[in-house]
Amino acid sequence: MSLSFRGGLSVLIFLVGVLLARPAVAQHYLNLSRQLITLPSRTVYVAQLLDGRPDKLPIGLVYQGLNGHSTTVLFRRGLESELTEFLQQQVPARPADHAVVLCLRQLRVSERMAGLGEKASADLAADVYEQRPDGYHFVRSVAAHTSARTPEATDLHAYHVALLLQKCLEQLTTYDWSEAATGPTLTLGQLLADTPPATVPAASASGPAMLREFPRAGVYYTFEQFLTNTPAPGLRVSADTVAFGFGAPQARLQWLGVPRLRVKVVNEKNQNQPTKEVWGFSDGHQLFVQHQKNFFPLHRHRDFFTFVGETPPDVAYMQARAQAQARAQLSAAALGVGFSRVHGIDHSAEPMGYALDMRTGERPVSEPTAAPASPYRHGLYLPVPLCRRLNRASCFFARQPSGRPATSPRIPGDSLSFARPDTSAVPGVAWLALSTHHT
Numbered sequence: 001m002s003l004s005f006r007g008g009l010s011v012l013i014f015l016v017g018v019l020l021a022r023p024a025v026a027q028h029y030l031n032l033s034r035q036l037i038t039l040p041s042r043t044v045y046v047a048q049l050l051d052g053r054p055d056k057l058p059i060g061l062v063y064q065g066l067n068g069h070s071t072t073v074l075f076r077r078g079l080e081s082e083l084t085e086f087l088q089q090q091v092p093a094r095p096a097d098h099a100v101v102l103c104l105r106q107l108r109v110s111e112r113m114a115g116l117g118e119k120a121s122a123d124l125a126a127d128v129y130e131q132r133p134d135g136y137h138f139v140r141s142v143a144a145h146t147s148a149r150t151p152e153a154t155d156l157h158a159y160h161v162a163l164l165l166q167k168c169l170e171q172l173t174t175y176d177w178s179e180a181a182t183g184p185t186l187t188l189g190q191l192l193a194d195t196p197p198a199t200v201p202a203a204s205a206s207g208p209a210m211l212r213e214f215p216r217a218g219v220y221y222t223f224e225q226f227l228t229n230t231p232a233p234g235l236r237v238s239a240d241t242v243a244f245g246f247g248a249p250q251a252r253l254q255w256l257g258v259p260r261l262r263v264k265v266v267n268e269k270n271q272n273q274p275t276k277e278v279w280g281f282s283d284g285h286q287l288f289v290q291h292q293k294n295f296f297p298l299h300r301h302r303d304f305f306t307f308v309g310e311t312p313p314d315v316a317y318m319q320a321r322a323q324a325q326a327r328a329q330l331s332a333a334a335l336g337v338g339f340s341r342v343h344g345i346d347h348s349a350e351p352m353g354y355a356l357d358m359r360t361g362e363r364p365v366s367e368p369t370a371a372p373a374s375p376y377r378h379g380l381y382l383p384v385p386l387c388r389r390l391n392r393a394s395c396f397f398a399r400q401p402s403g404r405p406a407t408s409p410r411i412p413g414d415s416l417s418f419a420r421p422d423t424s425a426v427p428g429v430a431w432l433a434l435s436t437h438h439t
Contacts (some may be wrong), residue, residue, distance in 0.1 A: 027058070027071060027072045027073070027074045028062050028071045028072070028073050028074070028154065029073075029074055029075065029076045030073060030074070030075055030082075030109075030157060030158045030161060031076075031158055032082065032083075032086045032158050032161065032162055034158075035086070035158055035159055035161075035162035036090065036162065037087075037090035037091060037162060037165060037166045037169070038166065039166060039169055039170065039173075041173045042091065042097070042169060042170075042172075042173060043096075043097060043098060043172065043173060043175075043177065044091075044097055044098045044099070044100045044169065044172050045088070045091050045093040045097045045098075045099060045100070046084070046087040046088065046091055046100060046101070046102055047093075047099045047100065047101055047131055048080075048084055048101050048102075048188075049080055049083045049084045049087060049101070049102045049103075049104065050080060050101060050102070050103045050104065050191055050192060051079050051080050051104050051192075052103040052104050052105055052126075052127070052191065052192045052194075053104055053105060053106060058072040058073055058074055059073050059074075059079070059107045059108055060072075060073045060108050060109035060110050060157075061073065061110065061111075062109070062111055062153070062154045062157065063111065063154070063315055069319075070315065073109055073157065079104075079107070083165070086162070086165075087102075087165065090162075091169065098177055099130070099131040100128050100129060100130055100131065100139065100172070101128070101129045101131060101136060101188070101191060102126045102127075102128060102168075103126055103127045103128075103129065103191045103192065103194070104124070104125075104126050105125045105126055105127060105141075105359075106124065106125040106126075106143075106357075106359065106360075107123070107124050107125075107161070108122065108123045108124075109121070109122045109157045109160065109161065110122075111153035111154065111157075112153075112312040112313060113312070113313040113315070113318070114149055116151075117149050117150055117151045117153075118149070118150060118151070118152065118153035119147060119148070119149050119150075119153065120147065120148055120150060120153035120154075120156040120157060120160060121145070121146070121147040121160075122145070122146055122147070122157065122161060122163075122164055123143075123144075123145050123164075123357065123359075123360050124143065124144055124145075124161070124164035124165065124167075124168060125141065125142070125143035125144075125360060126141070126142055126143075126168060127140075127141050127142075127191075127194070127196055128140055128141070128142060128172065129186070129191055130177075132185075134185050135185040135186055135187060136185070136187070136188060136190075136191060137183055137185060137186070138183045138186075138194070138196045139172070139175060140171075140172075140175065141196065141359070142168035142169075142171045142172070143168065143359040143360045144163075144164045144167035144168050144171075144360065145164075145360040145361065146160050146163055146167075148160075207303075208227040208228065208229075208358075209227065209228050209229040209230075210226060210227055210228070210229045211303060213229050214284075215229060215282040215284065215285075215286075215287050216229055216230070216231055216282060216284065217231070217236075217282055217283055217284035218231020218232065218235060218236070218237070218281065218282060219231050219232050219235045219236075219237055219265055219278055219281045220232070220278070220279045220280045220281060220282070221277060221278060221279055222279055222361075223279055223360070223361025224361075225279070226279060226280060226361070227361075231281070231282070234267055234268045235265055235266070235267055235273065236265075236266055237263060237264065237265050237266075237281045237283075238263075238266070239261045239262060239264070239283075239288075239295070240261075240262050241259035241260060241261060241262070242259070242260045242261075242262045243259070243260065244258070244260060245260075247348065248314075248346040248347065248348045248349055248350070249346070250345055250346065250347060250350055251310070251346075251347075251348060251349035251350045254350050254351050255349075255350075255351065260294060261288065261294070261295040261296075263281070263288075263295050265278060265281075275290070276293075278290055279361070280295070280298065281295075286298075287299075287300075289305075289307055289356070291307070291309045291310075291354065292309065292310055292312075294309070294310070296308060296309045298356070303358070304355060304356060304358050305355075305356040305358075306353060306354060306355050306356065307353075307354055307356070308351050308352065308353055308354070309351075309352060309354050310348075310349040310350070310351070310352065311347060311348060311349060311350050311351075311352040312348070313349075314346050314348040316344060317342075317344050317345065317346040317347065317348065320342050320343050320344040321342050324341060324342040324343070
């Protein structure tokens with residue numbers, strides 16, 4: 001080997017090592033300057049946008065660089081300043097428009113690996129208040145969600161935020177502004193702490209029908225159909241079970257013995273219908289939700305729902321694998337033999353707890369930058385890391401008798417205990433014991 005070749009190889013190894021060891025970028029700033037909002041039928045302009053989120057944390061994580069370093073998402077001049085300025089530029093005030101204040105309750109962007117590309121998602125929810133001479137009056141709550149597959153997800157987040165603002169303002173075009181305000185008169189400073197009644201789309205004043213009724217058997221194509229407990233007509237669903245397929249070794253171990261649902265939807269002519277666009281379904285007793293192309297049982301906890309699904313692809317492991325491949329290629333170039341061990345364990349597709357967002361219908365992934373929103377504060381939530389620390393644990397689930405009257409105002413959620421219950425104490429209640437073992 002010549003001296004010049006050795007010198008060039010050393011420089012190459014040094015440069016690749018520097019790239020692999022580069023520290024993560026501190027933050028990623030969203031820039032809305034090139035985005036547009038189109039509202040031909042609007043009747044409002046936004047006088048101000050307030051950040052009423054309970055945590056005030058960054059709005060999400062993105063992955064950048066050769067190794068996909070995780071990066072927090074921020075606005076360079078602050079969320080309130082930039083979004084207020086953007087909305088006033090895109091939706092300028094007109095004499096006949098109603099002045100409103102948007103009080104953000106949720107804003108989240110996220111991305112995950114999806115096949116050969118990535119999937120970018122965003123959620124936004126806000127409470128709308130009309131500015132009147134005597135103060136501010138609650139109008140309604142608005143919410144929207146969007147997602148798209150793309151080779152590079154980070155470039156889509158600014159567009160998605162603008163699109164969600166447009167979708168939320170569109171929901172005000174049908175509002176009857178002659179309707180007298182029934183709520184209290186508030187000051188601008190009181191809006192951040194205000195908790196108006198939930199007015200999610202298609203929900204009645206007393207709350208979504210799904211929280212007041214037993215689930216009807218059928219297929220839900222949309223979240224609105226789920227909330228109103230109105231399955232799509234003319235469809236029926238059947239399901240059988242299959243074993244967990246190919247996946248990471250840890251995921252196969254932790255899903256061992258847990259059946260998967262293989263769902264078939266047919267119409268009145270007994271013709272198969274695609275399940276890709278199905279939001280969820282019910283057999284009349286149990287609810288199921290589709291998440292990442294699989295269906296999982298959905299469980300009621302007071303005024304919201306949870307389920308156990310799969311974790312998204314493990315970005316940290318993918319980074320370690322990319323580094324190992326780079327080291328192997330360098331070793332092959334220098335020695336003719338290429339091998340490098342991957343440091344880490346692939347946690348992709350392992351069991352993970354999810355909470356259903358009762359504003360948008362999405363199933364958000366828990367991220368270190370996002371604290372649970374207010375609808376998640378009730379009920380039991382057992383995080384996966386705790387399950388991993390319990391080498392062997394037994395859980396006992398209780399389901400109430402199926403013969404409860406349909407007029408019951410509340411449907412009690414399933415209860416859980418880590419101590420063996422007295423099965424004779426509550427006649428008619430069915431108990432299921434589950435034992436888990438984690439290595």
